[in-house]
Amino acid sequence: MTPRRQSRRAPVTSPAAATVFTTVLTQGPVSRVDVARRTGLSSAAVTKAARPLIEAGYLAELDSEQGGVGRPASPLEIRAEREFFLGIKITDRELVGVVTDLRAQVLLTRFHPLSSCKLDAVVDGVAAMVTELLAESKSYKQRTHCLGVTIAGDVDRESGHVRYSPFLHWRDVPLADLLAEKVDLEITVDNDVKAITVAERWFGNGIGADSFALVTLGTGIGCGLVVNGRVVTGSHGVAGEIGHIPVFGDGPLCHCGATGCVEAIASTDAIVDQARTTTGERDLTIDEVITGARMGDEALRRVFARAGVAIGRGLAAMANLVGPERIIVSGEGLDAYDLFAAEIRETFGTQAFGAAAHCELILRPLPFEEWARGAAAIAVQTLFLSATTPGAVWGQPSPTRR
Amino acid sequence: MTPRRQSRRAPVTSPAAATVFTTVLTQGPVSRVDVARRTGLSSAAVTKAARPLIEAGYLAELDSEQGGVGRPASPLEIRAEREFFLGIKITDRELVGVVTDLRAQVLLTRFHPLSSCKLDAVVDGVAAMVTELLAESKSYKQRTHCLGVTIAGDVDRESGHVRYSPFLHWRDVPLADLLAEKVDLEITVDNDVKAITVAERWFGNGIGADSFALVTLGTGIGCGLVVNGRVVTGSHGVAGEIGHIPVFGDGPLCHCGATGCVEAIASTDAIVDQARTTTGERDLTIDEVITGARMGDEALRRVFARAGVAIGRGLAAMANLVGPERIIVSGEGLDAYDLFAAEIRETFGTQAFGAAAHCELILRPLPFEEWARGAAAIAVQTLFLSATTPGAVWGQPSPTRR
Numbered sequence: 161m162t163p164r165r166q167s168r169r170a171p172v173t174s175p176a177a178a179t180v181f182t183t184v185l186t187q188g189p190v191s192r193v194d195v196a197r198r199t200g201l202s203s204a205a206v207t208k209a210a211r212p213l214i215e216a217g218y219l220a221e222l223d224s225e226q227g228g229v230g231r232p233a234s235p236l237e238i239r240a241e242r243e244f245f246l247g248i249k250i251t252d253r254e255l256v257g258v259v260t261d262l263r264a265q266v267l268l269t270r271f272h273p274l275s276s277c278k279l280d281a282v283v284d285g286v287a288a289m290v291t292e293l294l295a296e297s298k299s300y301k302q303r304t305h306c307l308g309v310t311i312a313g314d315v316d317r318e319s320g321h322v323r324y325s326p327f328l329h330w331r332d333v334p335l336a337d338l339l340a341e342k343v344d345l346e347i348t349v350d351n352d353v354k355a356i357t358v359a360e361r362w363f364g365n366g367i368g369a370d371s372f373a374l375v376t377l378g379t380g381i382g383c384g385l386v387v388n389g390r391v392v393t394g395s396h397g398v399a400g401e402i403g404h405i406p407v408f409g410d411g412p413l414c415h416c417g418a419t420g421c422v423e424a425i426a427s428t429d430a431i432v433d434q435a436r437t438t439t440g441e442r443d444l445t446i447d448e449v450i451t452g453a454r455m456g457d458e459a460l461r462r463v464f465a466r467a468g469v470a471i472g473r474g475l476a477a478m479a480n481l482v483g484p485e486r487i488i489v490s491g492e493g494l495d496a497y498d499l500f501a502a503e504i505r506e507t508f509g510t511q512a513f514g515a516a517a518h519c520e521l522i523l524r525p526l527p528f529e530e531w532a533r534g535a536a537a538i539a540v541q542t543l544f545l546s547a548t549t550p551g552a553v554w555g556q557p558s559p560t561r562r
Numbered sequence: 563m564t565p566r567r568q569s570r571r572a573p574v575t576s577p578a579a580a581t582v583f584t585t586v587l588t589q590g591p592v593s594r595v596d597v598a599r600r601t602g603l604s605s606a607a608v609t610k611a612a613r614p615l616i617e618a619g620y621l622a623e624l625d626s627e628q629g630g631v632g633r634p635a636s637p638l639e640i641r642a643e644r645e646f647f648l649g650i651k652i653t654d655r656e657l658v659g660v661v662t663d664l665r666a667q668v669l670l671t672r673f674h675p676l677s678s679c680k681l682d683a684v685v686d687g688v689a690a691m692v693t694e695l696l697a698e699s700k701s702y703k704q705r706t707h708c709l710g711v712t713i714a715g716d717v718d719r720e721s722g723h724v725r726y727s728p729f730l731h732w733r734d735v736p737l738a739d740l741l742a743e744k745v746d747l748e749i750t751v752d753n754d755v756k757a758i759t760v761a762e763r764w765f766g767n768g769i770g771a772d773s774f775a776l777v778t779l780g781t782g783i784g785c786g787l788v789v790n791g792r793v794v795t796g797s798h799g800v801a802g803e804i805g806h807i808p809v810f811g812d813g814p815l816c817h818c819g820a821t822g823c824v825e826a827i828a829s830t831d832a833i834v835d836q837a838r839t840t841t842g843e844r845d846l847t848i849d850e851v852i853t854g855a856r857m858g859d860e861a862l863r864r865v866f867a868r869a870g871v872a873i874g875r876g877l878a879a880m881a882n883l884v885g886p887e888r889i890i891v892s893g894e895g896l897d898a899y900d901l902f903a904a905e906i907r908e909t910f911g912t913q914a915f916g917a918a919a920h921c922e923l924i925l926r927p928l929p930f931e932e933w934a935r936g937a938a939a940i941a942v943q944t945l946f947l948s949a950t951t952p953g954a955v956w957g958q959p960s961p962t963r964r
Contacts, residue, residue, distance in 0.1 A: 314916075395886060397917050405883065416916070418913040420811070477807040477879055481883060482883070514799075515796075
C-alpha cells in the first residue's frame with residue numbers, strides 16, 4: 161500500500177462557500193451581486209466565501225466594465241483546469257475511464273476489456289487504469305485528488321459498499337476500501353445511473369429543472385429521478401425502478417419474480433429472447449436482431465414495437481405519478497432508437513394524463529464515455545459535500561430550488 | 563356583501579416564527595432548547611420568535627422542573643383552542659363541514675345534501691353551512707378567521723380557481739372569489755386529496771415520514787405523494803395520478819382516453835360496470851354489488867379480486883418508482899375492503915421490487931368527515947404561509963426534513 165497523497169482540497173469549508181462555488185460552477189461567469197441575488201446570501205457573505213477560492217485558484221475574476229478587479233461587479237468564473245477528476249465505470253465486460261476538468265468536461269477516455277468479473281481482477285484493473293490515465297499528463301498527476309467509480313446495482317455511497325451487482329455477481333463488496341489499498345486518491349463509489357443523473361443535473365439537460373428523470377435502456381432499464389430539486393433515493397433504498405413497473409398485466413415473467421415488468425419486455429435480453437422465440441433461431445445476437453429489423457423483418461420489427469409500447473407506458477406512469485419537467489431517455493439500448501421511438505412517443509402521448517403529456521421527452525444516445533463522466537461528476541461533488549448537510553448529497557446547486 | 567372581518571392573524575411574521583410555531587404545533591410540548599436543536603435555529607432566535615406567539619395566546623409554557631416560567635427549559639405547547647378553523651368538502655351530492663381547533667381536531671361535523679351542482683346553489687350552500695357552524699358556539703364565532711374548501715379535480719390554490727371538477731362539471735370557476743362575496747373569512751380552496759395529505763402529514767400517519775403516499779379509492783382513484791419532505795405537485799400540474807398508471811396492458815378503455823388504467827378497473831364506477839356486464843343486471847348499484855359479493859356470488863367476487871390486483875400493481879409501481887416509507891390506502895372505496903384487501907397485499911408483495919416490499923401498507927377507512935378535516939388543515943396552514951416562501955406551501959414543518 162502506497163502512502164496516501166496529501167489531500168489538497170479546495171477550501172470549501174462552509175455551506176456558504178459550497179453554495180458560492182457550485183453557483184459559479186454551474187452558472188458562471190456570474191457576478192458576486194448575481195450570486196447573492198440567486199442564492200439569498202448577503203453580498204458580504206459571497207465576497208467572504210469567494211476570497212479563499214480565488215486565492216486557491218479555483219475561481220477567477222473576469223474584468224468588468226463596471227468596476228476594477230476585485231469589485232463586486234466583476235464576474236466570477238471557474239478555473240476548470242485547477243483540478244482534474246477521474247471517473248471509471250465498471251461493467252461486466254470492460255472498464256471505461258475518463259479524466260475530466262472541474263466542469264466534468266471529458267479530456268481523455270480509455271477503454272480496458274476485463275478478462276474476469278472476479279473482484280481481485282476488477283480492483284487491479286481499476287488501479288492500472290488510474291495509473292495509465294494519470295500518466296498521460298504531468299498536470300493530471302499533480303492536480304488530481306478524487307476518483308469516482310460507478311457500477312450498476314445496489315450501492316451504498318456512504319460506506320463505499322457494493323451491496324449487490326447483478327451483472328458482476330457481487331454481494332456486499334467493500335469496493336472503496338479495497339481500491340483505497342491500491343489507489344492514492346479520495347474514492348467515491350455509487351450506482352451508475354444515479355451518477356449520470358448527477359452529471360445531467362449539474363452539467364447537462366437537467367440544469368434548471370426542478371424535477372426530471374433520466375431513463376437508461378439497455379441490459380437493465382434504470383432511472384434517476386429528481387423531484388423538488390433532489391434525487392429520489394427511496395425510503396427503503398429502492399427508487400427509480402421504472403424497469404419494474406407492471407405495464408403488461410399478466411405478461412411475461414420478469415427475472416425479478418414479478419410479471420409484466422417493462423424490463424421483461426424491453427431490456428436488451430428480453431428483446432433478444434423474444435426475437436429468438438419468434439424466429440426459432442437460438443443464437444441470434446442483439447446486433448443481428450437490430451440488423452434484421454432494420455432490413456424489414458416484420459416479426460423482429462414487432463418485437464421492437466412491443467418494447468416501445470412497454471417503455472412508453474412506463475414513462476407515462478412516471479409522468480402521471482411524479483410529473484417531471486422533462487424525461488431524458490438514453491442508454492446503449494437507444495442504439496435501436498429508430499426501431500421503437502415512434503411507439504414510445506405515441507404510447508406516451510396516449511397514456512399521459514392530461515397536462516402530464518406536456519412533459520418534454522428527450523431521446524438521445526448515451527456514449528459509453530458518458531457513464532464514466534457520471535463517475536467523474538460524483539468525484540467533483542466530493543469537493544463540497546463535507547461542507548454541506550448529508551441531505552445535500554443529491555441536492556441542486558442552483559437557485560431554481562424552490 | 564357583509565364588511566370583511568378584521569383579520570386577527572397569529573403573529574407569525576418571519577420564517578423563524580413559522581418554524582417555531584409549526585414545530586410546537588406538530589411535536590409539542592417541546593422545550594425551546596429542543597426546538598432549537600431540532601430546527602437548527604439558535605436558542606436566542608427561538609426565544610425571540612416564541613415571545614409574540616405566547617403573548618397572543620397561541621403558545622403556552624408548561625411548568626418545568628428545570629426552571630421557572632419563561633426559562634428556556636420550560637416546554638412550549640400549543641393552545642389548541644386559541645383559534646378555530648372551518649373545513650368544508652364539496653361533493654356532487656353533499657357538503658361536509660367541520661369546525662376544528664389548531665391541531666385540526668374535529669369539534670363539530672355537519673352534513674348538508676346538495677339539491678344541485680350548479681355553481682350558485684353550491685356557493686349559497688357553503689355560505690349557509692359556514693353560518694350554521696359558527697352559530698354553534700360563541701367562541702367559534704369570535705375566534706374563527708379561516709375557511710378551507712376542498713373539491714375533487716384540478717384546483718389552483720394560489721388563485722382559488724377550480725380549473726376542472728369532473729363530478730360537478732365545472733370549468734374555470736373562481737370559487738374563492740365567489741365565496742368571498744358571501745363569507746367573511748380568509749378562504750383557501752384546494753384539491754381534496756392534496757388537503758387530506760396535508761392533514762396526514764401534519765397531524766396523522768405522515769408525521770415523521772420523509773416520504774409517504776395517501777391513496778384514495780372511490781369514484782376516482784387519487785393519490786397525495788410526499789417525497790423528500792414535500793408534496794409532489796408535478797411540473798405540469800399533474801402528479802399522484804396513480805389511477806392512471808397503465809397496469810392492465812391493452813385492458814379496458816379508461817374515461818381519460820388511455821387503456822388499462824387502474825381507475826378503469828378499480829374505481830367504483832368501473833366495478834359497477836363490470837358487475838352489470840357480468841350479471842346482465844343493468845340496474846345494479848355498488849351497494850348491491852358489495853352485498854352480492856359478500857354473500858358469495860363468485861362472479862362478483864372476481865370483479866373485486868381483479869380490482870385488488872389493479873390497485874396492488876399501481877401501489878407497486880409507486881413503491882418501485884419513488885420508494886415511499888409508507889402508503890396509506892383509504893377512501894370510501896375501502897368500504898369493500900374485505901373483498902379485495904388480500905389481492906392488494908398479495909399483488910403488491912409480488913410486484914414490489916426488492917426492498918420496496920418493505921414499504922408499509924396501511925389500509926384504513928376514511929370517514930367522510932376526514933375529508934372536511936383536510937379542508938380545515940389547509941386553513942390552519944394559512945397561518946404560516948405568508949411568513950414562508952411559496953415552495954413551503956407543501957412543506958414539512960418538522961426537523962425530519964433532511
